[in-house]
Amino acid sequence: MVELTLKRNSLGLTAIAIAIAVFLAVFLISPIVSVVYTAFSDGHGGLTLSHFFAFFQISLMRESFANSLFVAGMTVLGATLIAIPLAYLTMRFQFRGAVLIQTLGVLPLVMPAFVGAAAMQLIFGRSGAVNLILMDLFGFSIPVMEGLSGIIFVETLHYFPFILLNLSASLATIDSSMEEAGQNLGASGWRLFRKVIFPLALPGYIAGASLVFIKVFDDLGTPLVLNVTNMLAPQAYLRVTSIGIEDPIGYVICVILVLFSIAAMGGSWWFVKRRDYALISRGGAQAPKRKLSSWQTVMAYGWIIGILMLVLSPHLGILLMSLFKVWSFSVLPEQFTFAHYLTIFSDAKQMIWNTILYCGLAAVIDVVLGAAIAYIVIRTTIPGRQILDHLVTVALAMPGLVLGIGYLRTFRDVELPFGAGALTASWLIFVLAYSVRRLPYALRSCMAALTQVHPALEEAAESVGASRWRTIRKIVLPLMMGGLLAGFVTSFITAAAEISETILLTSKESMAPMSYGIYLYFQSIAGRGPGAALSVIAITLVALGTYLSHRIAATATPHQNVGART
Known part of the structure; x- marks a missing residue:
């Protein structure tokens, strides 16, 4: 039965x-x-590569392709420069508020990237709060939100948590005996990190970096909000919505987006699999957290606070925009109101x-x-x-x-x-x-x-x-x-x-x-x-x-x- x-x-x-x-x-x-x-x-039931040849013959398409690769690559680099020190400091050193720092570090993922872009314009734009202060005090401004630089800046601050989360998880699983062996052989400081710690944590970094690349390469909302259209995703959207659903160039762009997304995921898997990162011991103790000297503590906290201020600035900007009536050519908004709600x-x-x-x-x-x-x-x-x-x-x-x-x-x-x-x-x-x-x-x-x-x-x-x-x-x-x-x-x-x-x-x-x-x-x-x-x-x-x-x-x-x- x-x-x-x-x-x-x-x-x-x-x-x-x-x-x-x-x-x-x-x-x-x-x-x-x-x-x-x-x-x-080819429109008659046959297959052809003519649409791809046509794509690369259009100067705007070649420019958009290069721009998308450049923005994705530079965003991965910027996210790396933020995430690696943040993960290393909070996971390998005794830090008051380490959990709070990690929590605030992933807060950007709560806000869609295109939402943060609008707030960043008011804070770091040509007539934003930061540049107004710089002009008053020093007589110069920083064009950080201009064109492709603005997209890289916004998406770096938004997507670096992918690297932070994956790298922190990898650092937490490294057996302390591996670091002790490196120290016994004379490695310390930067050399210990470069030769022992980071190579063992590389799978987590590669996983996070590939996610950042995919997210940025395919992003549509942020470029549109910042009025940047010479990138692949905005061009695909504009071709399909303006020329029509039958436009083949828009589909060529889609195929390129898919191929690069698959390549990023497959490439990260291949890179990790080609080397052995497994530890022989199982269940080893996590490396003890080391102490920072007084000046190192001051420098570390100063850097972390600066990064967190950048990370949280879009959230603060959006909140201020929602509660004030006027915010234009001024350091802070004016005329408090609930009218927007x-x-x-x-x-x-x-x-x-x-x-x-x-x-x-x-x-x-x-x-x-x-x-x-x-x-x-x-x-x-x-x-x-x-x-x-x-x-x-x-x-x-x-x-x-x-x-x-x-x-x-x-x-x-x-x-x-x-x-x-x-x-x-x-x-x-x-x-x-x-x-x-x-x-x-x-x-x-x-x-x-x-x-x-x-x-x-x-x-x-x-x-x-x-x-x-x-x-x-x-x-x-x-x-x-x-x-x-x-x-x-x-x-x-x-x-x-x-x-x-x-x-x-x-x-x-x-x-x-x-x-x-x-x-x-x-x-x-x-x-x-x-x-x-x-x-x-x-x-x-x-x-x-x-x-x-x-x-x-x-x-x-x-x-x-x-x-x-x-």
Whole structure:
């Protein structure tokens, strides 16, 4: 009887696996294939490279390609210069407030990069607060927010936490015996870091640096807010929205974005795999934190405080913009007001509700699919089950701009049932796009949670007559609840900050989420106050979600001694 039940359940899980594969094929692989095919299609069913030759014959395209590479590379360099000292100081030396410093260091990720760009203009722009002070005191200004330099500056401060987080995690796992061996051989200070510590922590650095490169290379919102269009992502957006959805050059740009994203991820994996970073000992003690001398402490705190002031300046700028009426050609804003918030709750409350609806439904889909895929991959022997994990991983390397354009092309002629209209003109397109793009985050949380649930609990339940479905419902899912909630929150907050797909998929303002509203408000000086107020609401929502995610993750360890509730 048990064998029949297991056989029937295995067939049911196989059907679920096939259904998930079809969903991913339709809403992830199909749009990507459509974009790639269009880039290589001659319009008559044949394949051609003429569109790529045409791309490189256009001087603006060559300039945009070079600019995107330059901005991404310089941002990685700038993020490295900030993150490595910050990680090393807080992880290897006795530091008061090290946890607070690490927490403040990752705060930029709470704010979308394009939101911070508007605030940085008012603080570091040509007529910003910093340059006004410099002109008054010293008679010169710093053009830090001009052109490509402004994008590099903004995105360096926004994305360096990726390197900080990954590098700090690698530094924490280095066995103290490795450093002691280096010190016994005469290495100390900079030489010890360069020859021993950093090489052992290199996998974490490479992982963070590749993420920074991908995020910057594919970013659309920041260049548009700073009015810089001679980069690949803005050019793809402008070509598709101005020339039309059939313009092949826009698809060529999308293919280039995809290739470089995959190359960055694959290259980081190859670089790490070509050398052995594993430690022979397991569970070794972490290296003891060393003391700084008095002058070293002063210099370290001075540098960290300076960096944190830069890091937190966009948040302060957005808050000031939302609370003051006038901020132009002055060091500080003038005329305190709550009018901007009243405007938002009057004119943009539908956008707030749309964000909660779209991101909430997308997060539910992600958790359901993530839990199902995790169970199929870890707990079954269904042939080809690993393909589901690989398909989901594809979404990590796909720029939002590419998926957005792919959705417009693939589903432009798809009509919803019951006369609901075209899919691309419906709010459902947001839910589908957000869920597909954020599914990897939920899947990782679900897999981590399921690996902590011992199979013996399921075997015990089934041995007393519980079916597999009842075991999943009564045993597995309750013990995975912390991971499920963490996956939901992560998917929700990352979708709420999405801008590339949102700009492309918004067909009318009544369906727009908050990120699109913020972008619209920041297009004019008169709208920056309400845009800042809406940004504060969005940042608060994301910050609250991030806090809840960390709290959930901290308490998500399942208790393996729970009795089987059958």
